Amino acid sequence: MFLYDLETPAILLDLDIAENNLRRYQQSCTQNNKALWPMVKTHKSTALLKKQMDMGAEGFLCGTIDECEMAVKAGAKKVMYAYPTANEKNIQRIVALAKKADIIIRLDHIAVAGLLQKEAEKQQAFLYYSIIVDMNFHRFGIAPEKVTDFAKEMKAFANLKFFGISTHPGQIYGCTTQQEREAVSRLECETMANVASDLKNAGFSDFYVTSGSTPTFALTVAHPSIQIYHPGNYIYHDAIQIALGSAKEEDCSLSVLTTIISHPSEDTFLCDAGAKCLGLDQGAHGNTAINGYGIVKGHPEVTVFGLSEEVGKLKVHGSTTLSIGDKIEIIPNHACSASNLTNWLVGVRNQSVIEQIAVDVRGNSKKK
């Protein structure tokens, strides 16, 4: 089926572009002798995780325990959970999973380690942990100069094994110049190199340094301080990555297909995709480089200036060929959010519909 014969709105995944993105990042890691453990929360899809695994991903970083369980079920042998948990039920699930694969949980507080140790002892399981280093992003993490002391304290927990140190350079999303992006990437590498050196001086050996994001990937992949990289958005790319300079329009695999349904004034059109397809993100962490709510492919004269739940508002700057009934594709600002708004991505190649791809672990609530 030709993609313009689809009902709208539809969230499309151009499989050639997505596979090309996966291949490029994987090759970059392989050439630099690095491991790629992609962040799964971007797509929350078993089918897409399997594509990443087939291309050479050696492990995965997950944002939820559902994702961890899905990755193990799909055959992943090494799964890192990106965030600490202090919820009893969550701890039971993550510890139980450690009997099926190497589970590495990121930690930044001794009290959480205590909770995990108690449950691991009860289930006679062993978990790995990676210490979160705060590289000035100030979300999770321990200040770099305090990591070694924390690592020493962690030796008290017999069922928790030291895997390494991890960070995420989230402040990259607030950068508006190449200079700022290079500074964040440098900070990412140097911070991790310094902490690793402190740990080695204190007698720790055989541990991994893990970090990453799509916008810092190209600037950091060759640096010797990091061994495992965790980009997530790279499978899709989006308007935010274009604004940051880490992707071009032709690298964006995810788009929303929508039909023009109204023309209320000379320079305004309405389409049948709103916030419930495109998402309202305008860039995390205060980035001001984003214009509106997405990029209309092939129509640089049109901006998406507003969204209500099921309706997109388009403004024309100058003249346009658009008219009612036309179908257009909009690249969302944040593809991770857009793909979390659908149960199915419509997989296309050369504008033909090929397959439906389930976004199968997007829910936060489980049916009991």
Ligand SMILES: Cc1ncc(COP(=O)(O)O)c(C=O)c1O
């Ligand atoms: C801890 C962590 N690591 C890696 C990533 C992936 O970053 P990106 O989507 O920029 O590739 C994220 C995403 O927010 C994250 O929270």
